[in-house]
Amino acid sequence: MSYLGWPRLHFKGRFQADTSTVNNDVRHYKSDTFEPQFQEMMVGQGQGNSRRTNGYWNPEGTGAWRMLGCRITGVARQAGLLTKEQDDAAIGLLIAGSNNQVAGKLVDLDPQQQAVSQIWGLKIALDDVQGHRLFDSEYMVSTFIDLWKRQQIPQNFDQTLAAAFQSKLGNVTWGDLSGYPVLKSLRQASEDGLLSIRFSVFGFDRSPEAGDYTTGVVIGSIGPSTQSEPSHFVLGRQLVAKLKGQNPTAPANQVYSFQCLDHPDQNTISVDLGNSLPILHANGDLQDVGELYMAVDKQGQLKQGHCLDSSQIELLGQVNYQDQNWFQNCAGIVDFNYSRNTWLESNLADHRLVLLKKDDCADYKVLIAETDNGLYVRADNYVYRLNPGESATVDFYATRFGQPVELNLAINANNAMLGGAGTGATLNTEKWPVPEVGEPASAIHYPDSLEIDTSGHAQLRLTADSAGPGRPRGYLDGQVYGVGYSIQNAPADYIYDPWNFISILVWDAWQIPEQPTWYRDIQPILEQYGNLYPIMSRHLVELGNYDSVVKHLNTLKLSFSLPVSDPNSMPVSRDLSTNKRATILNWLDNVDDSGLPLKGHPDDRPVCPAPVFTTEIKEIEADIVMDRGGKQDYLMQILARINARDQEDESC
Amino acid sequence: MLKIDPKIVAGIESCTSKTDLYPYLQNAIELEHSTIPPYLTAYYSLIPGLNDEIAGLIRSVVIEEMIHMTIAANILVSLGGSPSVNNPDFVPDYPGSLPMGIGGRDFTVHISAFSMDLVINTFMVIEEPEDPIDIGVLRSQEVTYHTIGEFYGALKKKISQLPTSDFGHQERQVLSVFSPEVIFPITDSTTANNAIDIIVKQGEGTSTDPFESAGEPAHFYRFGEIYYGSQLIEDKNGQCKGKKYCYGGNPIPFVSEGVFPMKPDPTSEQFAEGSYGRVLSDNFTEGYSSLLNALHESFNGSPDQIDTAIGLMYQLRFMAQKLMSTPLKEGEISTAGPVYKYQKT
Structure with a gap:
């Protein structure tokens, strides 16, 4: 099952990730040394420029994540792929988002773990062009995976890393499906109220002056689902890329990890290359990496990057990724039928899958292979x-x-x-x-x-x-x-x-005070959010200011008491412990004779403790200097750490 | 002159059953909503931190318009009707006239940034009471407008003739969020008419008192405070120069630089397709449509959806101010603005 089952709807469009970026630097959490410039737009985004990072590339971000103008581009059935509107009424339908609530939110786990961003509170629906709703659903929170440097030619301040999201759609409710046989069969193939979805995101532009600022391309697929299967990957066949050194974002042979699902009853294997082939530009033009073939390793000996002759493999078929509109029509998923090959019929189930490139070195070169012993x-x-x-x-x-x-x-x-x-x-x-x-x-x-x-x-x-x-x-x-x-x-x-x-x-242990006061318990929490999310303080409520906060008691009470799954839940970053959230609610509820929550005394404000464990201080610099390097973001730093560690290991 | 089409009042008078009243209650919902986009835009256009007092006054009016819309919807729901909020016709065309021909065909409401001209020539015209109180403004002020109070008067008269058995559906009414003093269950003609009184009183005050409650002037006078730059006070020791009330209290300052330079009557085409500005513009229109969807659901069996609607309202503010700080073209001073229309998808 899963989106790699049938029928399968492919879609393409853009997405917006209006993430707030002041919180991309952990040091901005330190309220006592917070500088106003940490809320300003960065200066000098380009690679190699001297730059002032400030509040990075979108300090006024709202956290919203939404699909923009996504349409069904292809319908895959067991009998084959349809891509023209006249062939299937579902082609051209619109993937809509939340049309009765705020957009979903993109949320990092922590400023010190930014490589597991999650989408919360997203709704996904399918509408016809007249706006009739064909299905409505809730996207179950999921984390991106397989983050890699996919875009080969950077432009502007493009995020050249790409990734994929996979999840289930829950609470699926279906509309009138007459005229859409493929949707009827999708409903029938799924367990009640469920669907499976995966999409790749790439070409994300972070340059404020660019027309596609805060947006990128999304290409994905929706298919049937069952309760018992995993939500965020396919229980299928896994090809895992060998890396260049230790860099998790750099595959050694141009192609990144992917999954496949064999359907032995139909003698067909579905191969998902949606997040695996390199692109040249942000628009998703695929890079020419040569003639590609899916095949099966007969002896189980093939290594990634090695050359081989035809006798060592059995071909499943060619990947025609250079055909016009190939990527958008099939979202990178290819179904290979092996009915006519008796060897494959009896051996595919326990022999490794490989993706090959036609190569002069012999007949082929292995770009990526299924894990050892599968x-x-x-x-x-x-x-x-x-x-x-x-x-x-x-x-x-x-x-x-x-x-x-x-x-x-x-x-x-x-x-x-x-x-x-x-x-x-x-x-x-x-x-x-x-x-x-x-x-x-x-x-x-x-x-x-x-x-x-x-x-x-x-x-x-x-x-x-x-x-x-x-x-x-x-x-x-x-x-x-x-x-x-x-x-x-x-x-x-x-x-x-x-x-x-x-x-x-x-989270840290935190005792909920019976009578929380502003200075002692609340301001230290809210001021930090006020610093990190200037959109709030500039347009709604100054979170660090008692007078401003008490003007919005009801709104804050509502937002802080919503379940975290609700897109309106505060804080957007979902990084407040249960007890601290309860403390805020307790404070909002516990009013004095004038109907206002308790203020306490400024002297009660706790002193912000120093970190117990800190990374080594190598040099004392001026307070803030222009950054010397070009693009250094979270992952670049992680890579630098990994490389440094490797070098240390080598020197030992 | 703000005149209501006489056919509407005559139509209400000829109603013989609760179902006959449905279209007029729907009209009331549409009317109360129709002022929200122009008021909201003026409110959004005030740069935070520079005109907070004026912003607070307009915001308080917007909230009460939402209360009025909710009251009208709850009365319709109580009588077994179904408010219709999420359709393109629900939203007036801006620039254009208000529903039911209110104000006459010549009275055009625009979507504009805040200005004193907007306050006196649009907002105070919309909110003009049936019987305005002579307020001392220390300069001559001629008031000749009429009112929508007649419309609500006619509705009240008909509602008082309905039997209690016509009312009900309390579980479908939107009763949370707002204070129970203004939003309460509509269970009979008395509660319905008490609720209508709140609409009229908050909008117009009474014929003898411009304050709807202690320290809270009715909408017309709240806009008067903004226009004349001072709080409305009751005369205590002659400071109103012979008038019972005057705009003579604490100053309400206006900082003319504190307004986003939004180009009036924005359209979806304010930015080219595929541009970042267009994304922002479409985000707003989608958000506004989502709000109408959430309100529609709130009034049609899912009253808890009102919380979601409130979340959307806050999101709209972020989106509108982002638009209003985005120049229409590079190097241009005037900025984009929100487009209020309903789109289904």
């Missing part, structure tokens, strides 16, 4: 927010060539992809220390191994220590932790997907 393990959901004492259950799935398999996992702390300041701004490191992540390790508990039985499914329990991490980061709440997993006794050169790890934000 072994794969994945945590379905990999982002968690935990209050002290709270637990979460992580669903793990293990497969061999897409079928459930028994295996053991080693679970261990892995903070390599977390941490850093968030932007490349050069700030005085004494005044703006950068907290260390993952410390103290004692604040998060999990077993060091997990047995997965023959069902291929097991659950890992993560528990935040009831004492909390103890405010190790000083000026911001809680701590972020990375938890990695690996297959015990995996084949020697087994290639892991670098994005397959779990990210957790554990």
Whole structure:
């Protein structure tokens, strides 16, 4: 099942991610040293320019994430792909978003873990051009995955990294489907109220002067779904890219990781290259990487980047990615039918899939291959927010060539992809220390191994220590932790997907005061949000100012009491612990004789503690200097850290 | 002169059943809504921090217009009707006249940034009471307008003839969000007419008192405070020069630089297709349409949706001010603005 089943609707359009960027730098969370310029637009966006990062590229962002002008471009059925409006009435239909609530929100887990952005509170609907609703649904929160440097020629301040989102659509309600047989069969193929969706996002422009500022291209697919299958990946066949060095965003052979689903009853395998082929420009023109073929490795020996002759493989077929409109028509998904090939019929189920490029070195070169022995393990959901004492259950799935398999996992702390300041701004490191992540390790508990039985499914329990991490980061709440997993006794050169790890934000312990006061309990929280989200303070309510806040008591009460799944829930960043949220509500409810919440005394304001663990201070600089380098964002810093660590390892 | 089409009042008078009243209650909802876009635009156009007092006054009027719209909808719901909010005809064309020919065909309402001219020639015309009180403004002021109060008067008269059994559907009425003093269940003709009195009183005051409640002037006089630059006060020791009330209280300053230079009557075509400005413009129109959808759902069986509608209102403010700070062309001073129309998808 999943979107790789049939029927499948492909769509293309643009999306807007109006993310706020003041919070992209962890040092901006430090309220006592917050500078007004941290709320200003950055200066000098271009690569190689001297720049002043300020509040980065969209300080007045609202957090909204919405689809813009997305239309159905293709309909894939078992019998083949249709792409013309006259062939299927569903082609040309509009993918609409929330038309009775605010847009969805794009939310980072933490300024020190920005590589797991999630979409919250998004609605997805299908409308005909007259506005008749064919289905309505709620997109279940999901995190992007397979972030890689897809765009080869940067322009403006394009985000050259691309990624994919995969999730289920829940609470699907169907309208009048007469005239749309493909929608009827989609409804029939799905379990009640469910659909599966995946989409790739790329070509995102962050230049304020550009026409497509805050927008990018989205191409994706919607297909049937079942309750029991994972929500965020396909229980199928996984091709995982070998990397250039340790860089998780750089595949060694141009093509990034992807998944496939075999339909043995139909002798067809569906291959999803939607987020895997490099593009030249932001518009999604695919780069010419040669003649591409999907094939099966007969001996199971093929290595990525190696050359081979035809005898070593059985071809499934060519990937005609250079045909006009190929990408938008099929969203990068190709169905290969192997009915006429008896070898494939009997061997595809337990032989590795490979993507080949025709090459002079021999007949072909392997660009990417299925994991060794077809072994794969994945945590379905990999982002968690935990209050002290709270637990979460992580669903793990293990497969061999897409079928459930028994295996053991080693679970261990892995903070390599977390941490850093968030932007490349050069700030005085004494005044703006950068907290260390993952410390103290004692604040998060999990077993060091997990047995997965023959069902291929097991659950890992993560528990935040009831004492909390103890405010190790000083000026911001809680701590972020990375938890990695690996297959015990995996084949020697087994290639892991670098994005397959779990990210957790554990909040600090916080006692809810019976009589919270503004100065002691509320201002320290709200002022930080006021600093980080200037859209609020400039247009609605100055969150750090008592008089301004009390003018909006009812609105704040409403926003802070909404469930986090609601797109209107405050804070937009979903980074407030349950107890702190309760403290704010308690304060809003607990009024004095004049009907206003308690103010207390300015002297009660707690002093912002220094971080317990900070990254090493290397030099003392002027307060704020022009950045020396070009583009340095969160990932670039992470990569620099990884490279530095590698060099240290080598020097040992 | 703000005149209501006499056919409307005559139509109400000829009603013989509750269902006959449905179209007129729908008219009332449309009327109350029709002032919101021009008021909201003026409110959004005030740059935060520079004209906060004026902004606060306009905002308070907008909120009461929303209350009035809710009251009219609740009365219709109570009588078993279904308010219709999410359709293109619900939104007047701006620039254009108000619903039911109110104000006459010559009275054109624009979507404009705040200006004193807008206050005196549009807002105070819309809110003109049936019987304006002679307010001392220390310069001559001639008032000759008529009112929509007659419309509500006719409605009240008919409603008082309806039996209590015609009212009900309390669970479908929107009763949260606003204060219970102004939004209460409509269960009979008394509660319905009490609610209509709130609409009229908040809009016009009474014929003897310009204050709708302590310290809170009716809409017409609130706009008067803005125009004449001072709070409305009751004369205590002769400061009103012989009048019972005058605009002689604390000053209400206007900083003329504190207004976004929005070009009046924005359209969707204010930016080329595919431009960032167009994205902002379309975002607003979509947000506004979503708001009407949320309100429609609130008044048609899902009253809790009103919370969602409120969230949308805040989002609209962000979107409008983003538009109003975006120049129409590079180097141009005048900026874009919100486009109020309903689009289904």
